[in-house]
Amino acid sequence: MSSTPSRQSLRRQLLLWLLLPQLVLWAGGGLLTHRIALSYAEKGIDQSLTQSVRALSRQVKPIGSGLLIDFPRAAQDVLEQDPDDRVSYTVSSPPGQFLLGNQNLPQPDQNPAVFGEPLLYGGKLDGQPLRIVALDVQYGDADAPQTLRVQVGKGTAVQQRIARELVADLLAPLLAIGVLLSLLVYGGIRRGLAPLTRLTDQLENRSINALQPIGMTQAPSEVHALVQAVNGLLAEVERSVRQEKRFINDAAHQLRTPLAGLISQVELAQRETADPVLGARLNKVLTGAERSAHLVHQLLTLARTESTARREPLDLAALAREVARDWTPKAVIAGIDLGYEGAERREIEGDALQLREAMSNLIDNALRYTPAGSTVTLRVEPHGTLTHLVVEDNGPGLGANDISHVFQRFWRASDQPGGCGLGLAIVREIARRHGGDAKVERVLPQGLRVVLTLG
Incomplete structure (x- = not known):
């Protein structure tokens, strides 16, 4: 059981292989740009939080075995005034024992490795994602040291919004460039395939008798090679057609001449004989000769019909x-x-x-x-x-x-x-x-x- 081979457009394949990778690269570039934007925004938040937690820790001053927290109400209002970019803080001593700030701020899964070094981690407050920094400091006497933990957290909504805006600002020009490049690619493919289209039109509009070479002056070297191959094939077909016509004409001439002579001789023999038996036989010969002459004429006509139509x-x-x-x-x-x-x-x-x-x-x-x-x-x-x-x-x-x-x-x-x-x-x-x-x-x-x- 034979199946019809699928025919795919060369133009469609070129567009697919040229534009699809461009689309994939554009999408991949967008994801990579988004990740890079988030990374840089996160670094900015981490740096800001580190400075804030160090500044806040300096406002906590040990007095004997107690603490003096010099953090005015105005500073608290400034930290918590923007609900989209809210900054929350917590002061606890020992770590986890709430003293000041927002007691719902999540604690880290592990303690900072070194006193005085900030620990950055993520968490959630009221269902919103936060970036949090924790800083542990020591105070008190050497015989009875105590630990103070200062935490500062900041929401990531603004960070994500900035990242999205940055990606949009970067990808919009890239999308415009991609569309322009796609149009240029399409125009280039169409222009490059134009010689093949002209060659197809020339071949489709030719009849069986139009076997002259195809003329194509402006075309790429690959198309010229194809045209030369087609012209070579047309030349072979033209030679074959000429030989076939010459053979048909020669065969018809060689057959019709003796058949015409045979028919004439049989007709003369019929008129000159009075023997009925011989006359019947001559009549059969005449019928066969006439049928052969008619067959030769029909074969010649059929061959000419199949090869010529002016x-x-x-x-x-x-x-x-x-x-x-x-x-x-x-x-x-x-x-x-x-x-x-x-x-x-x-x-x-x-x-x-x-x-x-x-x-x-x-x-x-x-x-x-x-x-x-x-x-x-x-x-x-x-x-x-x-x-x-x-x-x-x-x-x-x-x-x-x-x-x-x-x-x-x-x-x-x-x-x-x-x-x-x-x-x-x-x-x-x-x-x-x-x-x-x-x-x-x-x-x-x-x-x-x-x-x-x-x-």
């Missing part, structure tokens, strides 16, 4: 009337009424020789397989931008099963001598060369209609 302005209605007049003598001899109906004039782009061959094949089939007294009609019918070329008869027609095989090469619905099973295959190929198709329809009560749709 479309020029022509009047299809006038051409159809001319073909009908050319076949009228044979129709009269066969006792068949052949006529034209339809448009008086219909201009199309087409190959007159090929269309004449298609009509001749259809009329020949109709005359060959339709009994005397029948009617064969050739029509040209406009249908919008399309044109229908129709050959209809009221003969015996074909069965439903036979209609599905009529366009197959060498398939014949009758054993009647003269046909070779290529006429309708040639007709369909000509129709497709003219941007359309061919179909066969049954006519009621009897008969057959062949319709060529031409673009």
